[in-house]
Amino acid sequence: MVDRTLDMPPIRPEFIRGRLGKAEAGDVARPLTVVEKVANNNGVRKLSILIALVIVWQLYTVVLDVEPLMFPQFTDTMVALWSSLISGKLVLRIWSSVYVLVQGYAAGLVLATVFTVFAVSTRLGSDLLSTLTSMFNPLPAIALLPLAMLWFGLGNLSLIFVLIHSVLWAVALNTHTGFMAVSDTLRMVGRNYGLTGVRYVALILIPAAFPSILAGLKIGWAFAWRTLIAAELVFGANQGSGGLGWFIFENKNNLETAHVFAGLFTIIVVGVVVENVIFRNIEIRTVQKWGMQR
Amino acid sequence: MTAAVTAAGATVAAASNLRPLLEVRGVTLQYKTPEYLVTATYRVSFDVYRSDRFVLLGPSGCGKSTLLKGVAGYMPPVEGEMRLNGQAITRPGADRAMVFQEFDQLLPWKTVQGNVMFSLLSSGKIKDRRQAEEQALRYIEKVNLTKFRDAYPHMLSGGMKQRVAIARAMAMEPEILLMDEPFASLDALTRRKMQEELLQLWDDIRFTVLFVTHSIEEAIIVGSRILVLSPHPGQVKAELNAHQHGHSSIGRAEFTSLQRRIHDMLFSDRIEEQESKTHG
Numbered sequence: 001m002v003d004r005t006l007d008m009p010p011i012r013p014e015f016i017r018g019r020l021g022k023a024e025a026g027d028v029a030r031p032l033t034v035v036e037k038v039a040n041n042n043g044v045r046k047l048s049i050l051i052a053l054v055i056v057w058q059l060y061t062v063v064l065d066v067e068p069l070m071f072p073q074f075t076d077t078m079v080a081l082w083s084s085l086i087s088g089k090l091v092l093r094i095w096s097s098v099y100v101l102v103q104g105y106a107a108g109l110v111l112a113t114v115f116t117v118f119a120v121s122t123r124l125g126s127d128l129l130s131t132l133t134s135m136f137n138p139l140p141a142i143a144l145l146p147l148a149m150l151w152f153g154l155g156n157l158s159l160i161f162v163l164i165h166s167v168l169w170a171v172a173l174n175t176h177t178g179f180m181a182v183s184d185t186l187r188m189v190g191r192n193y194g195l196t197g198v199r200y201v202a203l204i205l206i207p208a209a210f211p212s213i214l215a216g217l218k219i220g221w222a223f224a225w226r227t228l229i230a231a232e233l234v235f236g237a238n239q240g241s242g243g244l245g246w247f248i249f250e251n252k253n254n255l256e257t258a259h260v261f262a263g264l265f266t267i268i269v270v271g272v273v274v275e276n277v278i279f280r281n282i283e284i285r286t287v288q289k290w291g292m293q294r
Numbered sequence: 295m296t297a298a299v300t301a302a303g304a305t306v307a308a309a310s311n312l313r314p315l316l317e318v319r320g321v322t323l324q325y326k327t328p329e330y331l332v333t334a335t336y337r338v339s340f341d342v343y344r345s346d347r348f349v350l351l352g353p354s355g356c357g358k359s360t361l362l363k364g365v366a367g368y369m370p371p372v373e374g375e376m377r378l379n380g381q382a383i384t385r386p387g388a389d390r391a392m393v394f395q396e397f398d399q400l401l402p403w404k405t406v407q408g409n410v411m412f413s414l415l416s417s418g419k420i421k422d423r424r425q426a427e428e429q430a431l432r433y434i435e436k437v438n439l440t441k442f443r444d445a446y447p448h449m450l451s452g453g454m455k456q457r458v459a460i461a462r463a464m465a466m467e468p469e470i471l472l473m474d475e476p477f478a479s480l481d482a483l484t485r486r487k488m489q490e491e492l493l494q495l496w497d498d499i500r501f502t503v504l505f506v507t508h509s510i511e512e513a514i515i516v517g518s519r520i521l522v523l524s525p526h527p528g529q530v531k532a533e534l535n536a537h538q539h540g541h542s543s544i545g546r547a548e549f550t551s552l553q554r555r556i557h558d559m560l561f562s563d564r565i566e567e568q569e570s571k572t573h574g
Contacts, residue, residue, distance in 0.1 A: 185396045188368060191386040193417040193466075203416055207403045290402040291448025 072258040081262035090247065094266060097243030100156050101228050104163025108220060111164060112171035119176050120201075126176070133173045141166035141227040145234055159231050166223040171216040178212025179205050211287045218279050225271055244270075313380065314341035315502055316365065316470055320374035322527075323357060323364050334360035335528035337374065340521050342470065342504060347496060349517030349536070350506045353560055357528030358506045362474050365504060366392050378469060388417035391463035395475040397455045400447040400462075407443040410434060410462045419466055433465040434458075436495060453484040460492070464501065471503040477512070489515055490541060510556050514539045514549060522559055531559055 084090035118125035190204035232245025334357030410430035
């Protein structure tokens with residue numbers, strides 16, 4: 001036999017401490033220095049990256065004396081942007097794009113809601129939604145533009161058609177997935193208080209699935225914005241008053257490269273504002289406040 | 295001892311004149327999994343009287359949670375019937391407020407106060423927001439969470455979340471409170487504290503509760519009467535009294551012997567089961 005006493009831990013005396021003194025470790029809570037606080041600010045960090053990029057851009061164009069027709073200086077671009085803004089032309093273009101976008105986005109959301117309700121309430125609806133989504137999600141909406149132009153002509157209706165297509169599937173799919181993921185416990189809680197039908201969906205399912213719904217709205221928006229600009233580029237040439245895509249197209253034809261850059265810049269700014277101001281604020285006020293997302 | 299027996303006898307005599315609050319008669323519950331049709335309980339009968347702390351106790355697989363869901367109205371029985379105040383139970387309703395084991399039973403998009411008010415307003419129990427707020431605050435105070443009324447559930451600890459769930463259910467002033475292993479996800483110290491608080495609340499308000507647990511100790515401490523269920527499928531094994539026991543009686547001879555009795559009851563099943571497996 002092996003002597004088990006050799007594997008035993010040593011037996012030590014017990015002890016009980018009387019009153020505990022105040023813990024006096026050096027740093028229990030030390031305020032961060034100003035530099036640390038500034039470095040922790042997300043906005044400051046990202047802004048410094050942007051400033052660095054601008055400096056690189058300007059240095060590249062000035063030092064290497066790049067042909068402005070190919071790649072205008074940052075300052076030229078800003079001048080072009082400013083002049084188009086002042087003349088009101090760019091504002092009109094932005095408005096025209098956003099106006100069409102909002103219509104298409106809203107119509108897409110309404111259809112997505114109808115689809116999701118159908119999918120949640122019946123198995124046929126659920127099968128239909130998943131089949132249609134897997135068919136149409138990989139299809140770039142812009143590929144439908146020629147057909148849309150054939151069916152609806154060269155008006156905003158064609159644009160709205162492709163916008164609906166780009167919004168509908170992403171939003172419907174995400175919302176449906178979100179509804180399916182609502183826990184049984186929450187469902188039972190809702191039913192415990194006698195909630196049924198529309199009130200059950202509005203008071204339990206939608207808020208519980210809101211992180212997914214919001215993700216769907218964001219993806220749908222990004223798809224729609226890109227699709228819209230691309231669509232405007234395609235038949236902007238045939239239309240008198242176009243949006244931002246048409247602005248770019250027009251200025252490229254006039255070899256106003258700085259204005260093309262200004263147009264691209266505007267597209268980016270609108271995208272960033274919607275993403276980081278509108279959606280970010282919705283996130284902060286909802287899913288983040290509720291602890292459903294970090 | 296004699297006095298206790300007469301007192302208990304008197305209660306039994308008085309109770310027999312009363313109608314039970316909840317009558318469960320020969321209830322068989324079944325549910326479907328993708329592969330099987332599972333019989334969770336088989337012809338279970340019991341009566342719950344007003345102010346009872348009635349515990350459903352049994353090992354996993356005895357259908358105690360399913361039984362509670364049946365009483366809550368989430369599952370219609372295949373056989374038998376369940377009546378609350380003489381009315382057959384057909385669907386979920388706010389007269390049977392439920393407290394679940396899971397922490398995610400609180401609505402994450404509402405504050406503590408919002409959660410309690412939600413139950414009152416959405417069930418239509420109280421229509422006026424001001425009144426609902428007052429009622430909610432009264433019950434939040436009872437579970438000692440007044441300081442946290444504006445906190446969101448994700449900021450609370452597990453024990454606090456369960457307290458909110460209890461306040462939310464109690465604010466409804468339901469006929470019967472249904473608790474499905476409400477303390478099972480808590481750590482041992484918090485669990486004990488919550489049991490004490492529940493008993494204090496019962497002293498205070500005298501609600502009726504149907505409480506599911508798999509812990510023999512918890513059943514004896516929390517319960518006034520214990521229904522012992524055997525597993526696969528759940529059948530009634532015994533109905534025992536435990537009203538004389540609380541936290542203070544832990545370790546006393548009577549407490550330990552009751553604990554041993556129930557333990558043997560549940561354990562004998564397992565031996566029989568094993569024997570029938572080895573012989574059959």
